[in-house]
Amino acid sequence: MDLTHILAFNLALAAAIASPGPAFLISVKTTLSAGRHAGLAVGAGLGLMASLWTLSALLGLDVIFTAFPWAYVAVKTIGALYLLYIAYGMWKGARTPLAPSEVKPARHAFLQGLMINLMNPKSALFAAAVLVVIFPPDMTLAQKGLIAANQLVIELMFYALVAFGMSTSTARAAYLRAKSHIDRIAAVVLSALGLRLLFGR
Template sequence: MELSHLITFNIALIASILSPGPAFLIALKTTLSSGRQAGVAVGLGLGLVASFWTLAALFGLEAVFLAFPWAYALVKGVGAVYLLYVGYGMWRGAREPVTATVKPARHAFRQGMMINILNPKSVLFAAAVLVVIFPEGMRLTENLLIVANHLIIEVTFYTTLAFGMSRPSVSQGYLRAKVYLDRVASVVLGLLGLRLLFSR
């Protein structure tokens, strides 16, 4: 493995993180509604599981999903239902006032983990990117370096997002538009859940 491989992987990873998926939406909403600490916590949960999916892909978990389609379908179905549940809760609570205890950090961490645990496409995406970028026959230390690198990128990104979006001017803007922003986010999460449920 060369440094250029890792740089290419990081570019692909950052592009993936920035795409408007459930992980990004949950991190953004959590920070705006519950503050910096919860935003960092949800990012830690998201990053920990995302890096685990990369580890799983490196050791061939995608082959298990391909060999046992029912396992993939089960995880995908549960994940879709969870996204629909989160989206429904966001829609229902759109008009509720934001308080300091909306989402403790430990709850945000668990939710971040759940969002990525119940997204089996993450491991297939990781596997596809890894196959294209990295050479075959890498050593264990190189595989672990890739996983550690993934975790650092994810945590750094979501921590930076939490600090940037928790500024008073940004938070106040969110509070003024909370109903509309929450409704839009809930619809997007619902559509992502339906897409996950009905996609192959």
Template sequence: MDLTHILTFNLALAAAIASPGPAFLISVKTTLTGGRRAGLAVGAGLALVAALWTLAALLGLEAIFAAFPWAYIAMKTVGALYLLYIAYGMWKGARAPLAPTDVKPARHAFWQGVAIQIMNPKSVLFAAAVLVVIFPPGMTLAQKGFVFANHLAIELIFYSLLAFGMSTSTARNAYLHAKLYLDRIAALVLSALGLRLLFGK
């Protein structure tokens, strides 16, 4: 493994993080409604589990899913239902004005980020596919640990920058003016992702 492998992995990772998936949407929504601290916390939860999925792929968890398909199906089903549950809450609360009760403690935001990522077993399969293409076989345990730490750092940097950017008064005011439409669009996107996870192969 050399610097070229890490740079290639980081480019692929940046593209994956910035795509409008459930992690990105939850990070933006949490920051806009709960503030910077909540945004940093949910980002930390998302980053930790995403990096752990990569570590799991490096250690061969995708082989376990292949050997025990029921485990993958069970995790995928629970994850899809969780996304649909969040989407339902967003749609239902789209017309409700923001109130102090909308501001969740940072600890709650962190565990929400953990739950979002851990309920998506496709992440480990995606990570495994990317890792096989980018990294050479026969990596040492230390090299795998470095890839994990690198992934965690990239995710933390991204979600921290997102939290700082979306916690400004300008971003919050823009969200408040378009809350109904933004919440419902986000709910539809999460629903589509949940249904795709539930019924897709």
């Protein structure tokens, strides 16, 4: 493994992180509704779990999912239902004004970020596919740990940029003005992603 492998992985990772999905949507929505600290916390949860999925793929977890399809289906189903649950909560609370007492604690935001990516086993399969293409097969345990640590740093940097960018007074004021519409759009998108995860292959 050399620097070109890491650079190629980081390019693929950047494209995956920035693509519209539940992780990106939750990071933006959390920052807008609950502030910068919650946005940083949810990003930390998302990034930590994503890097752990990559590490698990490096250690062969994708082989387990292939050998035991029921395990993959079980995790995928739970993840889809979790996304639908979050979407339902967003839709239901769309018209409710955002009160300071309702701001999400950082700990709760971190756990939500962790759960969003924990319940998406496709992350492990995607990581495995990318890793096989980019990295040589004879990597040491230390090199595998370095790849996961590299991903964690990239993920944390990305979600920190989202948290700082979306926590400006202008962005938050715009969100508060259009809260009901934004929350319902987010709920529909999350529902679609949840259904796709539930019924997709």
